[in-house]
Amino acid sequence: MIEVTDIHKRFGDVHALRGVSFTAADGRATALLGPNGAGKTTLMRTLVALLGRERGTVSIDGIDPAADPLGARRNVGLLTDQFGLYERLSTREYLRYFGRINGMDQAAIARRTDEVTELLGLEDILDRPCRGFSQGQRIKVALARTLLHRPRNLLLDEPTRGLDVMSTRALRRALAALRAEGCCIILATHVMQEVTQLCDDVIVIAKGQTVAQGSPRELCEQTGIASLEDAFVHLVGTEEGIAA
Numbered sequence: 001m002i003e004v005t006d007i008h009k010r011f012g013d014v015h016a017l018r019g020v021s022f023t024a025a026d027g028r029a030t031a032l033l034g035p036n037g038a039g040k041t042t043l044m045r046t047l048v049a050l051l052g053r054e055r056g057t058v059s060i061d062g063i064d065p066a067a068d069p070l071g072a073r074r075n076v077g078l079l080t081d082q083f084g085l086y087e088r089l090s091t092r093e094y095l096r097y098f099g100r101i102n103g104m105d106q107a108a109i110a111r112r113t114d115e116v117t118e119l120l121g122l123e124d125i126l127d128r129p130c131r132g133f134s135q136g137q138r139i140k141v142a143l144a145r146t147l148l149h150r151p152r153n154l155l156l157d158e159p160t161r162g163l164d165v166m167s168t169r170a171l172r173r174a175l176a177a178l179r180a181e182g183c184c185i186i187l188a189t190h191v192m193q194e195v196t197q198l199c200d201d202v203i204v205i206a207k208g209q210t211v212a213q214g215s216p217r218e219l220c221e222q223t224g225i226a227s228l229e230d231a232f233v234h235l236v237g238t239e240e241g242i243a244a
């Protein structure tokens with residue numbers, strides 16, 4: 001479970017987060033929606049203390065990542081826009097490395113490597129060095145790393161960008177299964193289809209502030225607008241709300 005109260009984060013003069021609060025429950029997929037530059041990526045990085053916050057509280061399964069970053073990260077899988085692949089390592093070696101960092105033993109790493117390979121269709125690239133991988137291949141490897149240690153909380157920043165249709169479907173199925181197992185999933189996306197197909201709750205942020213939280217139906221009811229996309233545009237107060 002992830003609980004956030006009144007987070008603030010500045011980059012010099014840019015006040016990127018200026019009061020974000022929400023709760024993301026276990027066993028639910030929560031969409032994080034907001035226009036470009038709203039603060040979604042900054043929020044995800046701040047949640048795991050990759051960025052410091054100036055104000056506010058964060059609790060991930062009861063742990064404040066600012067006080068205990070390693071303890072909190074053990075329970076979190078984070079996928080951001082920077083995949084951080086190691087060009088010389090093969091996919092298998094890369095997964096082994098991150099498995100060890102997360103305290104997995106060799107047998108568990110081997111078993112989970114097989115599982116994520118099948119899940120994400122990594123067979124062709126499992127023993128190739130990451131150098132030269134396509135965008136879709138890169139995100140698949142980063143996703144495999146994110147899911148490898150079966151974290152109870154998942155923070156995914158646009159996880160399907162660059163994925164082909166089959167991989168997108170496989171990922172959606174995997175996320176639905178993780179949610180059913182009780183995982184807490186936060187998914188930043190611009191794809192409304194993803195929200196309506198997968199997400200139980202929606203957090204809308206604009207200009208660094210939470211402007212709404214609720215189920216897709218509640219947001220439609222709150223705005224009196226039948227379509228979630230139109231409700232979102234209404235909530236953020238712009239016509240340029242969503243990219244796809």
Ligand SMILES: Nc1ncnc2c1ncn2[C@@H]1O[C@H](COP(=O)(O)OP(=O)(O)OP(=O)(O)O)[C@@H](O)[C@H]1O
Nearest residue numbers: 011014015016034035036037038039040041042043
């Ligand atoms: N390292 C940084 N230095 C300065 N400004 C930054 C930095 N990182 C983010 N920002 C600014 O903070 C604001 C929020 O950016 P962020 O990347 O969190 O938005 P986002 O909602 O993820 O956007 P997008 O949908 O375009 O990915 C933007 O104005 C951005 O320019």
